[in-house]
Amino acid sequence: EVQLVESGGGLIKPGGSLRLSCAASGFIFTNAWMTWVRQAPGKGLEWVGRIKSKSDGGTRDYAAPVKGRFTISRDDSKNTLYLQMNSLKTEDTAVYYCTTDNSGVINRAEWDHWGQGTLVTVSS
Amino acid sequence: QSVLTQPPSASGTPGQRVTISCSGSSSNIGSNYVYWYQQLPGTAPKLLIYSNNLRPSGVPDRFSGSKSGTSASLAISGLRSEDEADYYCAAWDDSLSGPVFGGGTKLTVL
DSSP states (O other): OOEEEEEOOEEEOTTOOEEEEEEEESSOGGGOEEEEEEEOTTSOEEEEEEEOOGGGTOOEEEOTTTTTTEEEEEETTTTEEEEEEOSOOGGGOEEEEEEEEOOSSSOOOOOOOBOOOEEEEEOO | OOSBBOOSEEEEOTTOOEEEEEEOOTTTTTTSOEEEEEEOTTSOOEEEEBTTTBOOTTOOTTEEEEEETTEEEEEEOSOOGGGOEEEEEEEEETTTTEEEEBOOEEEEEO
C-alpha cells in the first residue's frame, strides 16, 4: 500500500525558513516523480512544484509564486521528499501535500497518491 | 483567480444526475488531458478521473468525465449523500509550463 506521510509544518514568522519532509513507502520511490501541492485555508488547490526521478534527470519545476524561495529535493536512500521553504510570506500559509506524479513523456496534472498534508502557518 | 473556471457550487437531490463544468483555453484543456479530484471534508484530495474520462480502480462508474474543445465536465449520476465534497478540475498548461486548477466546486446533496 502506498503511503505518504508529511511532517515539519508549524508556525513560523514572515521571512523565516522551514523544511517539510514526506516519507514514502509502498512503491519504488527512486523511480517516482513527486509533486508538492498546497491549499490555503478555505481556498482551492495550488501546484507548488515537482521533482523528476534521478533516472529522468532529477530536474525540478516550480510555480511562479515560490520560484527562487522554495527548493524541492529528494533522498532516494531514505525514500524521502523535501520542501525547503525560505523567505516565507503570510500568503504561503497553507496545508502542504506531497503527491506521486504520473507525468513522464507527457506532462500531466495526475497525482494518484496523496499524503495527509502538513499545515504551515506564516504569521507574526 | 484560477486559470480554469468552475462554478463555485452545485447541488442535487439523492438519485439525481449533476454535472460540473470546467472551462479553460487552448494552452491547457484544449491541448492536454483533464483530471478531476474529489476532496471530502477534512481530507486530502483524491484522483477521481484521469486522462479526460478514465476512472482509477475503486471509483464508482457513477462518476464520468468528458472533454470537448477547451471545456470539460464531470458528471455524477445516482447522487448519494457521500458525494458531498469539493471537486477540482486540473490540466497541464503549456504556456505556464505547469499544471493549473479550477477554483473548485462545492457539491451539496440536498
